[in-house]
Amino acid sequence: MRSTAAALTALSLSMLLPSLGISIANVALPTLSTAFDAPFTAVQWVVIGYLLTITVLVVALGRLGDVVGRRRLLVGGIAVFAVATLLCGLAPSLPLLVAGRALQGVGAACMMALTVAFVGETVPKERTGSAMGLLGTMSAVGTATGPALGGLLIAWSGWRAIFLAVAPLAVVALVLAHRVLPATPPRPAQRTGAVLREVLRDRVLVAGLTTSALVSAVMMTTLVVGPFHLTGVLGLAPALVGLVMSAGPAVSALTGVPAGRATDRFGTRAMVLAGLGGIVGGSLVLAFMPPAVGVVGYVLPLVVVTASYAVFQAANNTGVMKDVPARDRGLVSGMLTLSRNVGLMSGASLMGAVFTFAAGTSDVTGAAAAEVARGTRWTFVVAAGLVAVGVAVVLRARVRTSAAPNATGPARAGS
Missing domain, CATH: 1.20.1250.20 (MFS general substrate transporter like domains)
Structure with a gap:
């Protein structure tokens, strides 16, 4: 059922996860430095690699969504995010963790570029502001809860938990987006x-x-x-x-x-x-x-x-x-x-x-x-x-x- 509420739930998760991916990793940097016996300048790339990938790709992926179909690319981006998050949680070395974070950034770029774009196709025009406010709230919730959640997960089960606990949430977002978001047809390039x-x-x-x-x-x-x-x-x-x-x-x-x-x-x-x-x-x-x-x-x-x-x-x-x-x-x-x-x-x-x-x-x-x-x-x-x-x-x-x-x-x- 492709109701407005269900669509907004899918879009909210797609906005929450990329911001959570930024803030939840920041709190883990000291732990990662100890775990991999690496200097802070090296473990910083766990955050920088993610942000840099998003910044470099977000416009191009937004345009690609216009061409190949926004739901197709958004669902694909969430899938990449979910797989990359799991790979980050299983990474045996710092270089592989950084590589996983860069791949996670590819998925996040798709999500950040296309989530806002979907508002025009899922919400009546007179409620656009309310939908944008909700998405802003979800982004802020991800930013606000990331450090506290990350700290609790690290204390409970180590740094890998901050990725392994997020992966199931990404799977939920993937299934929901595939089921409730309207299909957008490919357009001539x-x-x-x-x-x-x-x-x-x-x-x-x-x-x-x-x-x-x-x-x-x-x-x-x-x-x-x-x-x-x-x-x-x-x-x-x-x-x-x-x-x-x-x-x-x-x-x-x-x-x-x-x-x-x-x-x-x-x-x-x-x-x-x-x-x-x-x-x-x-x-x-x-x-x-x-x-x-x-x-x-x-x-x-x-x-x-x-x-x-x-x-x-x-x-x-x-x-x-x-x-x-x-x-x-x-x-x-x-x-x-x-x-x-x-x-x-x-x-x-x-x-x-x-x-x-x-x-x-x-x-x-x-x-x-x-x-x-x-x-x-x-x-x-x-x-x-x-x-x-x-x-x-x-x-x-x-x-x-x-x-x-x-x-x-x-x-x-x-x-």
């Missing part, structure tokens, strides 16, 4: 370069991809700066640092579905601007909140930033995808995932560099509290500035599209 030129003429779409990259880069600030600020300025123990850091993904998970419903009611542009405004405001409060206020002074604006991010994600994904022709949904969905991944990766290096420069020391782990606080302040100021650029991009696209509604791309009704 078109030159990808020509299609990209057609798609990139849509100013709303380009604005959505640009702001997605900017906001993703900014969200890395909380992950890059947070541990140093909580430890070096607020003096928290590592266990409490982890608890505070988990507040972000938890809030994002809780906000996703309501944000999607609000998008359906108020329109994508209004909610995109609301989300961006919340991120700017929360970042500025984080920048200038006196350390004397304590943990509450960090957590409350962090909640504002992450909740606003969930609002932005639901609205922006809806705005980007809702009027894309069916023949191009896989390609555009892959581009959306690519913009987010590029933003995350560039944000890690950019914000790390800003933080180090503003702190005035290359060794931030041993920096004084005042130096870390200064680094935190200016890093979040820069973050707010980047999101303000995103606001300008959205407003400019809106003005130009309103001035020439028929000049480029499809009409963006309801936005």
Whole structure:
């Protein structure tokens, strides 16, 4: 039975598993270093290989799904993910584990590219925002639960359990996707370069991809700066640092579905601007909140930033995808995932560099509290500035599209 609820369940699992694949492996790196007697720089490739494969392949696989049929490729991608996850759990050496993770990344790239693309074929248009919010929630749930789940599994049965326990869930996703998702017919192949030129003429779409990259880069600030600020300025123990850091993904998970419903009611542009405004405001409060206020002074604006991010994600994904022709949904969905991944990766290096420069020391782990606080302040100021650029991009696209509604791309009704 191909009901909307069953289809959304299949898509939710397809969104949950790739994000879980990222976060659950991070917590295992120290254990893997000991198990394989390998330096940290070597075991890092367990994470890097997975992310790099996704980033390199996601657009091409999204386009391939448009050509050969999205259900066929999504089911194939979930199957690859399931087999690769099992191989990772059985890997006898670190090189084979890294190879298994790269193969797992191929499956994850299919899932990340095509899951969002399927929303247009499984959900009524007036409920697109709610579906996007649900998928955002599932991604956040995977990110939030991965470290805790991974830690429990490692303590219970060693590092192999973090893969062997996920493989059955991938099999469930495989069976469900095969049974309930609608078949999409193969389409005549078109030159990808020509299609990209057609798609990139849509100013709303380009604005959505640009702001997605900017906001993703900014969200890395909380992950890059947070541990140093909580430890070096607020003096928290590592266990409490982890608890505070988990507040972000938890809030994002809780906000996703309501944000999607609000998008359906108020329109994508209004909610995109609301989300961006919340991120700017929360970042500025984080920048200038006196350390004397304590943990509450960090957590409350962090909640504002992450909740606003969930609002932005639901609205922006809806705005980007809702009027894309069916023949191009896989390609555009892959581009959306690519913009987010590029933003995350560039944000890690950019914000790390800003933080180090503003702190005035290359060794931030041993920096004084005042130096870390200064680094935190200016890093979040820069973050707010980047999101303000995103606001300008959205407003400019809106003005130009309103001035020439028929000049480029499809009409963006309801936005």
